[in-house]
Amino acid sequence: MASNPPAHPFQSPPTAARRRERWIFALFGGATYCVILCGALVFGTIIGKGAGSVFQTRAPFINTTFLTAAPESLHVFEFEGRKREMGDQEYRAFVAQHPAAARVKSESYVYSAGGIFPCIVGTVLLVIGSMTIALTLGVSAAVYLNEYARDGTFIRFVRLAILNLAGVPSIVFGLFGFGMFVIFFGWNVSLLAGWFTLAFMVLPVVITASEESLKAVPRGFREGSLALGATKWQTIRKNVLPYALPGILTSSILGIARVAGETAPIMFTAAYVVRDKLPWEVERAVDFLFQGVMALPYHIYVVSSKIPQNEYTERVQYGSAFIFLLIVAVIASASILLRNQLRNRYKW
Amino acid sequence: MVTAAPTLMETRPAAPVLPPRPPAAAEPGPAAPASALAPAAETLIDIRQVDFFYGASQALHDVSLAIEHKKVTAFIGPSGCGKSTLLRCLNRMNDLIDGTRVARGTIRIRGVDIHQPDVDVIELRKRIGMVFQKSNPFPKSIYENITYGLRLQGVTNRARLDEVVEKSLRGAALWDEVKDRLDASGLGLSGGQQQRLCIARAIAVEPEVILMDEPCSALDPVATAKVEELIQELRSRYTIVIVTHNMQQAARCSDKTAFFYMGRLVEYADTRNIFTNPANPQTEAYVSGRFG
Numbered sequence: 019m020a021s022n023p024p025a026h027p028f029q030s031p032p033t034a035a036r037r038r039e040r041w042i043f044a045l046f047g048g049a050t051y052c053v054i055l056c057g058a059l060v061f062g063t064i065i066g067k068g069a070g071s072v073f074q075t076r077a078p079f080i081n082t083t084f085l086t087a088a089p090e091s092l093h094v095f096e097f098e099g100r101k102r103e104m105g106d107q108e109y110r111a112f113v114a115q116h117p118a119a120a121r122v123k124s125e126s127y128v129y130s131a132g133g134i135f136p137c138i139v140g141t142v143l144l145v146i147g148s149m150t151i152a153l154t155l156g157v158s159a160a161v162y163l164n165e166y167a168r169d170g171t172f173i174r175f176v177r178l179a180i181l182n183l184a185g186v187p188s189i190v191f192g193l194f195g196f197g198m199f200v201i202f203f204g205w206n207v208s209l210l211a212g213w214f215t216l217a218f219m220v221l222p223v224v225i226t227a228s229e230e231s232l233k234a235v236p237r238g239f240r241e242g243s244l245a246l247g248a249t250k251w252q253t254i255r256k257n258v259l260p261y262a263l264p265g266i267l268t269s270s271i272l273g274i275a276r277v278a279g280e281t282a283p284i285m286f287t288a289a290y291v292v293r294d295k296l297p298w299e300v301e302r303a304v305d306f307l308f309q310g311v312m313a314l315p316y317h318i319y320v321v322s323s324k325i326p327q328n329e330y331t332e333r334v335q336y337g338s339a340f341i342f343l344l345i346v347a348v349i350a351s352a353s354i355l356l357r358n359q360l361r362n363r364y365k366w
Numbered sequence: 367m368v369t370a371a372p373t374l375m376e377t378r379p380a381a382p383v384l385p386p387r388p389p390a391a392a393e394p395g396p397a398a399p400a401s402a403l404a405p406a407a408e409t410l411i412d413i414r415q416v417d418f419f420y421g422a423s424q425a426l427h428d429v430s431l432a433i434e435h436k437k438v439t440a441f442i443g444p445s446g447c448g449k450s451t452l453l454r455c456l457n458r459m460n461d462l463i464d465g466t467r468v469a470r471g472t473i474r475i476r477g478v479d480i481h482q483p484d485v486d487v488i489e490l491r492k493r494i495g496m497v498f499q500k501s502n503p504f505p506k507s508i509y510e511n512i513t514y515g516l517r518l519q520g521v522t523n524r525a526r527l528d529e530v531v532e533k534s535l536r537g538a539a540l541w542d543e544v545k546d547r548l549d550a551s552g553l554g555l556s557g558g559q560q561q562r563l564c565i566a567r568a569i570a571v572e573p574e575v576i577l578m579d580e581p582c583s584a585l586d587p588v589a590t591a592k593v594e595e596l597i598q599e600l601r602s603r604y605t606i607v608i609v610t611h612n613m614q615q616a617a618r619c620s621d622k623t624a625f626f627y628m629g630r631l632v633e634y635a636d637t638r639n640i641f642t643n644p645a646n647p648q649t650e651a652y653v654s655g656r657f658g
Contacts, residue, residue: 168464169464236502238498238500238502239502239504239505240462241459241462241496241498241502242498242502242503242504242564242567243504243514244459244462244491245457245459245491245495245496245498245568246491246492246495246514246515246518246567246568246571247488247489247491247492247515247518247519247571248488248514248515248518249488252518256514256518257504257514261505364505364506365505365551365553
């Protein structure tokens with residue numbers, strides 16, 4: 019085979035290097051497709067199984083109960099020859115109408131009826147509050163580190179601390195928040211404690227990314243502004259921060275997904291397994307900050323591992339996971355839109 | 367400082383070495399009357415025996431020179447000779463770089479030592495505008511670029527801002543090119559227009575001095591010519607200090623030229639003398655293109 023003379027000078031000879039290249043390409047390509055496959059499997063499962071509890075075949079095609087009601091127990095019983103499934107409230111009304119139904123043996127499954135509205139509200143509140151805190155603290159710290167502070171031992175120490183903070187497991191943040199905010203500050207299990215715990219968790223990401231975006235702003239913009247007689251703060255506010263904002267937002271999108279999804283930091287600090295009242299049903303405005311909330315990731319955890327599993331729980335498990343993905347996607351796309359708009363405004 | 371060695375003066379070849387220069391040297395024609403009109407030149411910036419350090423390395427050695435009011439002073443010299451460093455000392459832009467210091471000597475502007483503790487560097491920079499090597503219009507509209515300095519000073523009166531924008535753009539010979547698109551981004555302009563926009567931005571705050579740090583080094587010849595024309599127009603109203611690599615440019619634009627080498631001021635004299643009759647052999651070698 020090797021002795022065959024080539025048909026023309028440019029014919030590719032079957033050398034070992036070429037064979038190896040083909041193998042390597044196949045390997046890299048295969049790895050890439052594996053990633054896609056994993057993603058497709060995860061999302062496909064959640065969407066496939068979750069869509070059933072969110073969408074329905076009858077108008078309005080969206081299961082509004084699931085989105086707007088609180089979780090309830092599901093009652094399953096046979097009455098007048100028909101198998102009936104209904105949520106707790108509906109069941110009580112039904113029993114009041116048909117006293118005979120009270121004598122029928124009914125099985126009840128917790129959390130398997132109703133919806134997840136309080137969890138959605140809680141998660142959104144947690145994300146908004148903690149991202150506000152994280153961005154305020156993080157951007158301020160990044161501006162200080164990048165624009166004001168002179169490099170020295172202290173600053174190196176601060177950077178080391180930030181790196182270390184990024185490596186701390188989320189459950190440790192949860193315990194820290196519990197010890198610090200819940201017990202020491204006496205905030206109890208509350209929105210405020212959750213906000214700060216989550217904010218501290220994403221702080222390293224926000225600081226590092228903000229610093230990178232500040233560094234990406236050309237030096238000439240700062241010098242040009244200072245040479246016109248601007249103070250350092252005027253320069254930063256008018257001629258540095260606006261251009262760094264798109265980059266900062268990009269990083270916070272990552273932060274949003276983490277804040278929304280982490281269960282460990284909020285399970286001791288902010289999340290309730292179940293709560294009847296919605297967050298705005300408070301007597302005094304200040305109570306708003308000091309109330310626990312239901313949250314989607316914690317709810318998923320509870321319905322997946324803390325209650326007896328049966329054919330009815332899957333509905334709420336996958337439904338919650340699906341809605342959770344949807345919320346993160348919506349918040350993230352909003353940030354991306356905002357970022358793109360800012361980016362178009364300031365281009366260099 | 368200016369040590370003229372007579373023996374070397376004699377060895378200097380006469381005219382033949384500078385054939386392209388005579389026209390260039392003759393071109394400061396418009397400059398000549400200006401200097402003739404003001405025989406007793408007033409010193410605006412007085413630099414005395416300045417030593418300057420970047421950390422441990424010394425960038426300026428014992429530099430002394432007096433920059434005259436409403437004249438164009440050019441700093442020339444090979445890369446790393448300290449000319450930009452000195453320029454950036456004049457509005458204390460070097461303060462922004464860590465580890466820099468003026469170790470010795472004084473820089474006085476109108477008799478005031480600018481390193482005096484009660485000198486506000488913000489006020490100083492308002493009075494001494496700067497144009498950078500790389501044009502740096504802000505990624506905002508042309509209008510916002512020009513009004514940036516005034517808005518910092520709290521001017522919000524729209525009519526006044528409009529007036530300043532037109533005046534500054536006319537002053538920078540840019541008005542006719544951009545008057546229909548003041549709301550367009552300053553970054554959409556060509557390289558030469560961007561640099562003139564930066565000059566317009568600098569003159570919008572009415573400085574006394576304009577420092578130009580190699581303003582044409584990134585521009586093509588046509589844009590360079592426009593900026594040079596602009597310098598000719600500005601010279602009657604501002605004191606201009608220009609750092610340049612381009613000796614013809616120094617010869618064309620400036621009244622006085624300072625030649626720097628290795629952080630020292632080698633020679634400082636009328637531009638005409640520097641280019642036709644330099645006192646120092648190093649200057650002579652540099653302006654005739656034999657080194658640097």
